[in-house]
Every structure is written in structure tokens, then in C-alpha cells.
Amino acid sequence: MKTIVVVGGGFGGIYAIKKLQHKLKDVEIVLFEPNNRFVFTPLLHEVAADILHVPSVTHEYKCIFQKHVTQMLEKVVKIDLNKKTVHGDGGTVKSYDYIIIATGSRTREPPEGVMELKTINDALEVRRKAEHNIESAAKVKNVGKLLDVIIVGGGPTGVELATEMLEFYKFRMKKEFIRDKEPSVTILQSGPTILKGIDPKIQEIAMNRLEMKGIEIITEARVKSVHKNNIIATVNGQDLNFKSECIIWTAGVTPNEVECADAEKQRGYFVVDESLRIIGQDNAYAIGDASVIQNSPLPNLAQVAVQQGVHSANNIIRQIYGKQPKSFKYNNRGFLISIGQKYGAGQVFGVHFKGFLAWFFWRTVYISKFMGVRSKARLASEYTIRLFRRRAKKTQESF
Numbered sequence: 001m002k003t004i005v006v007v008g009g010g011f012g013g014i015y016a017i018k019k020l021q022h023k024l025k026d027v028e029i030v031l032f033e034p035n036n037r038f039v040f041t042p043l044l045h046e047v048a049a050d051i052l053h054v055p056s057v058t059h060e061y062k063c064i065f066q067k068h069v070t071q072m073l074e075k076v077v078k079i080d081l082n083k084k085t086v087h088g089d090g091g092t093v094k095s096y097d098y099i100i101i102a103t104g105s106r107t108r109e110p111p112e113g114v115m116e117l118k119t120i121n122d123a124l125e126v127r128r129k130a131e132h133n134i135e136s137a138a139k140v141k142n143v144g145k146l147l148d149v150i151i152v153g154g155g156p157t158g159v160e161l162a163t164e165m166l167e168f169y170k171f172r173m174k175k176e177f178i179r180d181k182e183p184s185v186t187i188l189q190s191g192p193t194i195l196k197g198i199d200p201k202i203q204e205i206a207m208n209r210l211e212m213k214g215i216e217i218i219t220e221a222r223v224k225s226v227h228k229n230n231i232i233a234t235v236n237g238q239d240l241n242f243k244s245e246c247i248i249w250t251a252g253v254t255p256n257e258v259e260c261a262d263a264e265k266q267r268g269y270f271v272v273d274e275s276l277r278i279i280g281q282d283n284a285y286a287i288g289d290a291s292v293i294q295n296s297p298l299p300n301l302a303q304v305a306v307q308q309g310v311h312s313a314n315n316i317i318r319q320i321y322g323k324q325p326k327s328f329k330y331n332n333r334g335f336l337i338s339i340g341q342k343y344g345a346g347q348v349f350g351v352h353f354k355g356f357l358a359w360f361f362w363r364t365v366y367i368s369k370f371m372g373v374r375s376k377a378r379l380a381s382e383y384t385i386r387l388f389r390r391r392a393k394k395t396q397e398s399f
């Protein structure tokens, strides 16, 4: 019986396993993943802004997979491609016939003390900090920088988070009877525009919407240092000091590290050929945020990871049946972004749209991507309730 090991249960890993378990019966499939729940990262900003509960954006692996998939709750510390072994941090050593490495990425060098938005715990930390700041502001006359939020990075995560945070602050401040003050949200973006690399029309829609909401966008801002609540950034050649009690870092990603001496890597990314196999390796695939296709890099997006997960699984199935793996072709299905509650922007099949319709479509697409009828129903009902009523009380959640 063949053994297929999948390292990492994110978007790439789970879609690979779903395909493998569906098509192959007589195989052993082993997932190495230190967490017991899959996290739907594109909705983390809504957990941070207290729109969604943690269970609505996570899914237990044991509910996703069938019985012939085993999960090792361990982080892989070493992969030996020559010996075809995987080493977990709990001491497990597993031999494999085929491997799919889908270990994803992390924030690149966030300065000490800033918050990030990569995990459920990060989202809950952002929410806790915001709630704490608003409650503290309600008790003092001089609020200082308690009602200011600075987001470093104007990519999709930064833009989605900025609008959610502004709405969250406004809502909670009303509940705390802070009526004579306004929250302030600023995005510091290193390049000339927000949403770099994304359709210029969507950039323009987002820019207009953010400005209309009163969110300040400072472009060409290169952060030099962050110390406690102070950011020093060079803007147009001048060093400026920004202060905030809530600094969230969403800029830059780098792959999660796994020791794998025999693999070709570029800036930490596994370099793969057009079949998604690591260069020079017959049975080892690397996908999603952890990999780069030689000479044709793709953006770090869930839809890339999902398509590569399915493709690598199909190629393994072909190899098991004695066929040659096929080349991967990315099918860009468009781009959707939420810019606060009830407003979105997107481009699907070349058509641009914005406003409530785009937001509703964005929401519906994500609900459709959820696994299992119960999860879809839970997310849909939570969204529907939030359409009419935000959560009024502070919620205690943990992960």
C-alpha cells in the first residue's frame, strides 16, 4: 500500500487530501499539522472586528476527512527527500512514497511588540486590544492615541482590516458613550498605491471608498523602526513619527521554514517545475505559499493554493497508475475584496463591480467554499444576523 504524506493542513493541503481520499481507496494518507482545526484565513479580519465567531471560520480536520486519513498533530521539523522520510517535532518519523509540502507562509520580520493577522489568536488579540483601548478611552478625559489604529501594509489584508476596524471602533465607542471623539485609522503603505499587483480599477474603487470613510492612506512610507507605540517611517525622504496604541502589521510574507537539505529553494520558497514537483525530485510536490514555480511565480492566494492542491493530488494519482504528471496551469477566477460591512469590490470574468452587490457576492463565494452543510449554514446565519445587528456585548473567545 502506498503512503502519501501531506505536510500542512491549509488551503493547499486540505484540497489535495480531499481529492486523494475521493479518488484513491487503497492508500495511506497522513497529514502532519500541529493544529486540530483548519482556519479560513480570508475571514480573519471579521473575527478581529467581532463580526464572526471563531467556530464560524474554523473547521475540525476530523470532520473534513474520511477514515483512511490520519492526522499527526505535529509540526514537521525535517524532510529527507533522499530517504523519503518526514520528522515530526513529537518524535514521529514517517516514510512515504509521495509527499506534498503545503506549509504556507508567515509575516516577514514583524517588529517586536506589533500585532499581526495570520492566525485565529492574532485576530483575537487584535479584538482584545481594540476593546481594551476603547474601554480605557471611556474612563479618561485625555484619550491620547487610544482611539488611533495604524495598519502597516496596504495589501488586501490591510485594506479589509482597516475598514472593519473603523466600523468596529465607531460601534463600540457608541456603546461606551464616547460621543465627542472620532476614531482614526491610518494605512502605511510602502509603495505608490494600495492593493499592489491587483487590477487598477479595484485599486481606485478601494482608494475612493477608504478616503470616503475617512481612512488616511500614506503611500511611499517605509517603516524604519517601531518602538512600543511609536513608528518612525520615511515618507518622501522625510522621517516622520506616527503614534498609536494599536499597531497591526500586515506587510510582507515569507515561507514557513522546514529543514529540507536536498530541496532547491529560493528565498526560502521550494522551487518547483511546471508539474509542481520540487526541481529534480520525482515524488515530492510543494504547493501554495510555500513554493514558487521556476520562472513563473504566482501570487500568494488561497485560490492558487487550492488549485495547486488539487493538481498535485491528480499528478500523484497519475503516477500511481503509471502515467506522467501534467503541467499546472493557473486559472485566475477573478478577485473580490470586502471594504467594510455591506460594501465590496471585485472583478470576475473581466467584469468589475462594487457596492453591496459585490460584498454580497464576496460573502456568498466564501460561504460556498466552506466544507460541510453545517459550517455553511452556521456562517450564512451569522452573516445574516450581522446584516441587521452587530454584536453588542464584549465576547470572550479563545482558541
Ligand SMILES: Cc1cc2nc3c(=O)[nH]c(=O)nc-3n(C[C@H](O)[C@H](O)[C@H](O)COP(=O)(O)OP(=O)(O)OC[C@H]3O[C@@H](n4cnc5c(N)ncnc54)[C@H](O)[C@@H]3O)c2cc1C
Pocket: 007, 008, 009, 010, 011, 012, 013, 032, 033, 034, 035, 041, 042, 043, 044, 045, 074, 075, 076, 077, 102, 103, 104, 105, 117, 118, 119, 156, 157, 256, 257, 258, 287, 288, 289, 290, 300, 301, 302, 303, 304, 305
Ligand atoms: C488575514 C489573511 C487574509 C487573506 N485573505 C485572502 C483572500 O481574501 N483571498 C485569497 O485568495 N487569499 C487570502 N489570503 C492568503 C491565503 O490565506 C493563502 O494564500 C493561503 O492560505 C495559502 O495556502 P497554503 O495551503 O499554501 O498555506 P496555509 O493556508 O497558510 O496553510 C499552511 C498550513 O501549514 C501548517 N504548517 C506550517 N508549518 C508546518 C510544519 N512545519 N509542519 C506541519 N504543518 C505546518 C500551518 O499550521 C497551516 O495550517 C489571506 C491570508 C491572510 C493571513
